[in-house]
Amino acid sequence: MRVTIYDIAKKSGVSPSTVSRALNGDPRISKETRKKILIVAEESHYLANRWKKNESFNKKSKVIALMVTDIANPFFPEIVHGVEDLAFEHGFSVSLWNTREDPKRERDYAETLKNSNIMGIILGASRLPDEQVTNIVKSGIHCVLINRIISGIPCVVADYEFGAYQAVKYLLNLGHRKIAFLNGPSFAQTSLWREMGYIEAFHDNNLEVPKNLITFNPPVVEGGYVATLKLFNSDDRPTALFAYNDLVALGAMKAVREKNLLIPNDVSVMGYDDIFLSSYLDPPLSTVNQPKYMIGKLAMDFLLRVIHGERIPNNLIKLKPDLVIRSSCTVCV
DSSP states (O other): OOHHHHHHHHHHHHHHHHHHHHHTTTTSSSSSHHHHHHHHHHTTTTHHHHHHHHHHHHSSSOOEEEEETTTTTTHHHHHHHHHHHHHHHHHHHHEEOTTTTHHHHHHHHHHHTSSSSSSSEEEEEEOOOHHHHHHHHHHTEEEEEOOOTTTTTTTTEEOOHHHHHHHHHHHHHHHOEEEEEEEETTOHHHHHHHHHHHHHHHHTTOOOOGGGGGGEEOOSSSHHHHHHHHHHHHSSSSEEEEEHHHHHHHHHHHHHHTTTTTTTTOHHHEOOOOOOGGGGGGSSBBBEEHOOOOOOOHHHHHHHHHHHHHSSSEEEEEOEEEEEEOOSOOOOO
8 A cells, every 4th residue: 555644643643744844854853753754655555655756746747637527518618618629728638527417426526635745736616625635735636726715725616605596686686585595405505505595695685594595505506496496386486496507497497397387487497507508598598697617718828837836825715606587587477
């Protein structure tokens, strides 16, 4: 088995961060502690393997990994294009890792990449525990996050709270009060941010938040379909649906039609992301547009700067989304 920094820390009786600092010549580590760590590392053949890894890496093409939760979601290909275009300009290749909304697959992929010779990782809308992401960085692999914030790690996010606020505010201005929120996974930061915007819009209008109309669902077509059928099987039927993303909205629209209801006459539907399909739906879907290509490009720019050793004082970029009004929403009567 490959010896890791954690093995060295355990044998030396210090923390992994102390080992990392000692091996990198950090002056905060005493000479005695550094000597002890170096002896353990040498006896464990860690230094030789570390040098060998760096040597073989330098002989390889420059490769970065891009992990996304579902490449079948049209939201992600535009991000991929943004990453790839800038990577290509700088002589990098992009290795795509698709987790298919499977947390276990994502954890396994992350461990594989942590022990690989890639130069960096861009994690797109990752569901990984914070600790595992931090361990990737501690292993020496440069990391940039998309649509997720972890202190100390560069990240590019869209302002989901602002986007959700604008979408719900628009529906409230149309007279809707029973606005169901078909949210995404309960454990995702992006779901929390959207929920905050949803709640804030009601509070700013001095209205009570209809918490019974908030649901958490898989962020796919089936998730929106199942959640909407449940809502319309209850006595408290919503007059509008605000979906976590456009795929969830697509499933919701199918469920609404199966209930022999019309969009938007009977039910208004608002999506999120503005994927290319949204304007071709019947009716065309009102939604929140995210600068998807720019998110990918800025994430790759961040990674390039980190790879080249640049110190980045502000390692958070937050982009504003735009509300796109089409035909799927109307005045509540």
